[in-house]
Amino acid sequence: MEVAELASRIDPDRLQIFVFGPGWGESIALRTPPGVWLVIDSCGGIGSEAETIPALQLLSAVGEPVEGVILTHPHGDHTVGLDLIIERFNPPLIGCVEHFIGPDLRHSANNGAQFDSEKARPAQAAIGRHWSQRPETKWEIRAGDVRQIGATEIQALHPPEPAIAAVAARQEPNPNDLSTPIAVSWQDARVVLGADLPEAYWPEAIDACNWDAPSHGGLKVAHHGSLKSQDGNLIAAADRERTWICTPWHGGGRHLPNYADTEGAEILLASNPELVVTSLTRKVAQLPEPLTRAALESAWVMKESKLGKLTPEKHTAEIAEAWALLSFTPDGVNHLETGTAALRVLP
Numbered sequence: 001m002e003v004a005e006l007a008s009r010i011d012p013d014r015l016q017i018f019v020f021g022p023g024w025g026e027s028i029a030l031r032t033p034p035g036v037w038l039v040i041d042s043c044g045g046i047g048s049e050a051e052t053i054p055a056l057q058l059l060s061a062v063g064e065p066v067e068g069v070i071l072t073h074p075h076g077d078h079t080v081g082l083d084l085i086i087e088r089f090n091p092p093l094i095g096c097v098e099h100f101i102g103p104d105l106r107h108s109a110n111n112g113a114q115f116d117s118e119k120a121r122p123a124q125a126a127i128g129r130h131w132s133q134r135p136e137t138k139w140e141i142r143a144g145d146v147r148q149i150g151a152t153e154i155q156a157l158h159p160p161e162p163a164i165a166a167v168a169a170r171q172e173p174n175p176n177d178l179s180t181p182i183a184v185s186w187q188d189a190r191v192v193l194g195a196d197l198p199e200a201y202w203p204e205a206i207d208a209c210n211w212d213a214p215s216h217g218g219l220k221v222a223h224h225g226s227l228k229s230q231d232g233n234l235i236a237a238a239d240r241e242r243t244w245i246c247t248p249w250h251g252g253g254r255h256l257p258n259y260a261d262t263e264g265a266e267i268l269l270a271s272n273p274e275l276v277v278t279s280l281t282r283k284v285a286q287l288p289e290p291l292t293r294a295a296l297e298s299a300w301v302m303k304e305s306k307l308g309k310l311t312p313e314k315h316t317a318e319i320a321e322a323w324a325l326l327s328f329t330p331d332g333v334n335h336l337e338t339g340t341a342a343l344r345v346l347p
């Protein structure tokens with residue numbers, strides 16, 4: 001199927017959050033009544049041609065206005081195609097921590113081999129260009145900032161000013177440390193979109209939220225489900241139904257989420273009956289339902305490389321199939337739909 005076909009799933013009376021994650025990137029497209037959109041981060045295929053950028057494809061098909069674009073942080077798995085989205089839709093609001101956009105882009109190029117800083121530069125440059133040419137679009141994100149997108153209130157939960165100064169002063173700052181989780185509030189629906197924020201920052205981020213963040217009804221899990229990015233309160237057990245969505249990531253021999261014992265997927269599944277992961281490997285596609293974490297782990301880790309090492313198989317999902325869609329009614333009840341590449345992992 002084509003991403004554009006997802007336009008048929010739009011329900012005008014609900015808050016809808018599309019999470020795209022084909023295995024090497026993450027992008028969120030949020031639609032709120034009365035028919036306006038917010039895009040948070042972008043991902044796409046090699047070469048970042050427009051036809052591989054899921055949010056761009058969907059929004060082009062829908063034809064409704066994009067009221068805001070947010071870059072949570074300039075890691076290559078969150079930036080591909082964001083420049084094309086900004087140029088195409090000219091959003092009246094463009095949010096990013098200013099530290100990531102200034103003339104000195106050196107700080108974006110850190111964190112060793114874990115990401116490709118070249119992939120982030122077009123998005124950084126587009127934001128810088130629009131901020132200077134259309135200053136009214138500029139949202140220099142700080143913890144606690146609130147903006148209105150249609151009928152929906154969004155709030156940045158990180159970073160506070162002292163964190164920006166502290167991280168910027170480091171020799172090798174990691175953009176994840178300044179990444180921006182977004183709290184979403186519409187009618188009775190509450191959602192936390194966790195960016196790539198590490199665990200150490202979460203208690204303060206939760207404090208910054210103007211509603212009780214752990215009471216969320218939907219969570220885009222922080223940092224592709226890595227163990228070191230999960231906050232105990234945010235993922236504590238609850239007696240209501242909630243949907244947790246994780247986008248996978250792989251690169252440099254590391255793969256997230258990790259399905260092994262004591263790793264991220266296990267602690268996420270300790271407190272919620274199911275974890276939705278937006279894409280999977282070829283081998284996992286052949287596993288029978290229901291899909292448990294243990295079954296996933298054994299299927300996931302065994303692939304011999306040319307050097308004879310056993311490494312996890314890469315995620316190979318089609319972009320148009322690697323998605324999850326959360327649709328909230330005004331009373332906060334949430335309905336989940338997923339693409340054929342997504343998997344629903346049980347403990």
Ligand SMILES: [Zn+2]
Nearest residue numbers: 075077078196
């Ligand atoms: Zn990431």
Ligand SMILES: [Zn+2]
Nearest residue numbers: 073075176196
């Ligand atoms: Zn990151």
